[in-house]
Amino acid sequence: MEELLELYQTMGISPAVYAYGEKALAGLKERFAAIDQVAEYNQAKVIRAMQKNRVSAACFAASTGYGYDDFGRDNLERVYADVFHTEAALVRPQITCGTHALTIALSANLLPGDELLSPVGLPYDTLQEVIGIRPSPCSLAEYGVSYRQVDLLPDGTFDYENIAKAIGSKTKMVTIQRSKGYATRPTFSVKQIGELISFCKNLKPDLIVMVDNCYGEFVETMEPSDVGADMTVGSLIKNPGGGLAPIGGYIAGTQECVDRCAYRLSAPGLGREVGANLGLMTSLYQGFFLAPTVVAGAEKGAIFAANLYQPLGFRCVPDAQESRHDIIQAVELGSEEGMIAFCKGIQAAAPVDSFATPWPSEMPGYLDRVIMAAGAFVQGSSIELSADGPIRPPYAVYFQGGLTWYHAKLGILMSLQKMVDAGLVNL
Numbered sequence: 001m002e003e004l005l006e007l008y009q010t011m012g013i014s015p016a017v018y019a020y021g022e023k024a025l026a027g028l029k030e031r032f033a034a035i036d037q038v039a040e041y042n043q044a045k046v047i048r049a050m051q052k053n054r055v056s057a058a059c060f061a062a063s064t065g066y067g068y069d070d071f072g073r074d075n076l077e078r079v080y081a082d083v084f085h086t087e088a089a090l091v092r093p094q095i096t097c098g099t100h101a102l103t104i105a106l107s108a109n110l111l112p113g114d115e116l117l118s119p120v121g122l123p124y125d126t127l128q129e130v131i132g133i134r135p136s137p138c139s140l141a142e143y144g145v146s147y148r149q150v151d152l153l154p155d156g157t158f159d160y161e162n163i164a165k166a167i168g169s170k171t172k173m174v175t176i177q178r179s180k181g182y183a184t185r186p187t188f189s190v191k192q193i194g195e196l197i198s199f200c201k202n203l204k205p206d207l208i209v210m211v212d213n214c215y216g217e218f219v220e221t222m223e224p225s226d227v228g229a230d231m232t233v234g235s236l237i238k239n240p241g242g243g244l245a246p247i248g249g250y251i252a253g254t255q256e257c258v259d260r261c262a263y264r265l266s267a268p269g270l271g272r273e274v275g276a277n278l279g280l281m282t283s284l285y286q287g288f289f290l291a292p293t294v295v296a297g298a299e300k301g302a303i304f305a306a307n308l309y310q311p312l313g314f315r316c317v318p319d320a321q322e323s324r325h326d327i328i329q330a331v332e333l334g335s336e337e338g339m340i341a342f343c344k345g346i347q348a349a350a351p352v353d354s355f356a357t358p359w360p361s362e363m364p365g366y367l368d369r370v371i372m373a374a375g376a377f378v379q380g381s382s383i384e385l386s387a388d389g390p391i392r393p394p395y396a397v398y399f400q401g402g403l404t405w406y407h408a409k410l411g412i413l414m415s416l417q418k419m420v421d422a423g424l425v426n427l
């Protein structure tokens with residue numbers, strides 16, 4: 001379309017970059033149609049849960065102070081529990097981020113002398129301090145919870161032999177991270193997670209399995225809670241917040257586990273009874289309602305990025321053809337300069353803070369310098385179009401989000417433009 005090309009040109013996208021993008025896009029029709037089907041299913045799943053729980057204007061009322069008898073808050077938790085097919089859920093603005101939600105789930109259900117096992121290798125960077133893999137005040141290690149890890153096999157599959165050896169009398173909980181995080185290993189499908197859970201529970205039926213579901217919600221029609229996870233945990237400024245939730249986290253799972261999480265979040269004896277919603281209910285409900293289509297747009301952006309960068313010689317995880325189980329796309333750019341150029345493009349395409357220049361810097365919870373590009377309505381929200389990554393080999397940027405497919409597309413085209421401008425790519 002002539003008009004669009006002209007508009008993009010005024011925004012800095014060259015005809016060559018645009019044409020290269022359109023060529024890649026032409027081959028993606030079937031995959032996009034499959035994503036739309038999953039989104040349609042998940043949209044119906046969310047609406048049905050909202051109808052079943054008779055969501056009404058009364059649910060959106062603000063509460064303050066202790067937040068006793070907060071109907072809207074309690075009903076939102078029933079909606080989440082129905083979508084995740086769990087007995088209970090804790091969905092709160094008092095859960096400050098994904099790391100916090102995971103910390104609550106771990107520390108509420110592990111006691112001194114218990115052991116935590118990760119059968120999928122090193123957990124996400126911020127979890128390392130929570131567990132005490134990197135010493136930190138108030139880590140689980142300080143409270144006498146030990147940790148074991150079994151790495152993935154070189155081909156990215158589960159090392160069942162060593163997992164069996166690692167499950168012992170002290171093993172109380174197994175933690176499975178669905179998404180790759182800042183690693184270039186594959187993300188696991190819900191089916192794979194289910195197989196791993198069955199394997200572990202066959203060896204020790206009373207194990208508690210927690211799945212870090214960050215970035216995975218609504219990418220498939222099933223969630224880890226459908227395949228045996230006792231707790232499924234995530235952040236509301238990622239997928240399930242739909243871009244509207246300004247803060248929050250969730251834990252969906254068994255009544256027993258979730259009750260303990262509520263006591264850990266507030267206080268023993270108080271549990272889920274306290275926690276005012278501070279007027280955030282409309283955004284939490286509406287964000288959850290929008291989440292399936294937002295996730296679909298983000299996923300299209302991820303696939304588009306892989307199909308743009310892989311033919312240019314950059315390794316992409318997942319690769320351009322692979323099936324997807326989260327919304328993250330890793331692109332190995334091979335150098336710090338590449339990471340900076342890519343992130344500059346994402347930033348320049350943002351509706352907010354487009355004039356800012358992303359630059360590598362130290363971040364709490366992370367060992368390496370990190371570069372982050374985001375021009376988001378909700379600060380730090382990574383369901384909005386964002387790219388980030390630690391400055392370390394293989395110099396991969398982790399690209400995710402986009403509240404709309406069209407914004408994701410523009411951002412990726414702009415990233416490629418900056419790579420071209422920096423002389424790092426020849427089209």
Ligand SMILES: *Cc1c(COP(=O)(O)O)cnc(C)c1O
Binds near residue numbers: 177179
């Ligand atoms: C984002 C993320 C987390 C939690 O991060 P927060 O920034 O604290 O929300 C945990 N695990 C994975 C795999 C993640 O992607």
